[in-house]
Amino acid sequence: MLTVVPVVVGESAAGSWQYLLRGLWESGLRLGELLDVHWTDPQYLVPNWGTGMYPVLSIPHERQKNATEESIPLLPGFEAVLQETPSENRSGFVFEPESLQTKAGRKPGDERLRVEWIDKVVTRIGEKAGVVVVPEKNDKPAKFASAHDLRRSCADRLVEAGVSERDVASVMRHASVETTRRHYAPGTVQRSAATIRDRLSIQIAVTS
Secondary structure (H helix, E strand, O other): OHHHHHHHHOHHHHHHHHHHHHHHHHHOOOHHHHHOEEOOOOOOEEEEOOOOOOOEEEEOHHHOOOOOOEEEEOOHHHHHHHOOOOHHHOOOEOOOOOOHHHHHOOOOOOOOOOHHHHHHHHHHHHHHHOOEEEOOEOOEOOEEOOHHHHHHHHHHHHHHOOOOHHHHHHHHOOOOHHHHHHHHHHHHHHHHHHHHHHHHHHHHHHHO
């Protein structure tokens, strides 16, 4: 998807949109939450390197579906994306995709882009890249990768890496582990199957 970004948004805005896609891919955040990541303002989501051995993302209650203040682990890949910004430039919102007005040769406005509009552009990027998440079936058109699919891909990678359902649920802020299990059970089952076969093969080798 990164390679087709300039085609969809124009060369001038491409870097900011590629940065947004990488943030979605590495953070596991919803699009609106990613746009609310702020370097310093505690009324938004703030990356915090000073709370313990490992960095966390602090989330105020007003930015949560369950209205509960909490901190979640700052995933290593997301931390690496954030640390690309030099410390002296860490002010304001972290993710600011640029207006596409420049592609049309017009001067962009000062207001932040709306989440709904950004979501549509991300889906256009997914379609341009040909990233199909649900194939065409029974006259229903194919579904191309969206911002939410990038969030889900982050959870998929955590499950495939062997991260526990409880920890995945914590990062994704699911209401319960059952929600995580319902959405990501296939990956969990495959990992369990691999573990069982591995353990049984060792046992068979020892007894034979």
